[in-house]
Amino acid sequence: MTTSENLMVDTKKVKILILQMLKDMVLNAKGQLITFRPAKVAQDISIWTRKSPRSESVIVRNFLEELVELGLIRVIKRSARGKVYGIMRNTEFWLILEHNNVHEILSFIDGYKSTRRGNTSINMLRELANAQKINLAQTATNGGNKNISNNP
Numbered sequence: 001m002t003t004s005e006n007l008m009v010d011t012k013k014v015k016i017l018i019l020q021m022l023k024d025m026v027l028n029a030k031g032q033l034i035t036f037r038p039a040k041v042a043q044d045i046s047i048w049t050r051k052s053p054r055s056e057s058v059i060v061r062n063f064l065e066e067l068v069e070l071g072l073i074r075v076i077k078r079s080a081r082g083k084v085y086g087i088m089r090n091t092e093f094w095l096i097l098e099h100n101n102v103h104e105i106l107s108f109i110d111g112y113k114s115t116r117r118g119n120t121s122i123n124m125l126r127e128l129a130n131a132q133k134i135n136l137a138q139t140a141t142n143g144g145n146k147n148i149s150n151n152p
Helices: 003-028 038-044 053-069 092-099 102-114 120-141
Strands: 033-036 074-079 082-088
Touching (some): 003 033, 003 038
16 A cells, blocks of 8 residues: 555544544533534544654644534634634534444545535535434424334
């Protein structure tokens, strides 16, 4: 494997680890907002495997900025220590993280980046989030997914 191919694999692994960490944070959240800094994300997913830890933190920061550009996460605060990113409860990305596999989410994000002008992948993410909202509403109205049948 060439050096550039190895870097691409490493980058994809880091992105999957980031999405998994965000998914875990969403699933364990008690409030309406989760916040995180790139350095803390890099530290929590323990990616200090190469000689230069700065390269990994750059990958984390760049991926989080991509998510901001896509409108999936927001910059909550800017300070001397850097940016603080956040995800609000009941937003599209929150629901997507709650109910989907990280590999699927990454493929949607990568698909959107490659076809940025068509907006097809981001629309797929929004349709997925809307379908999940509808499914949650139906679950609430039919009594929590109880098996409703006509047979007594």
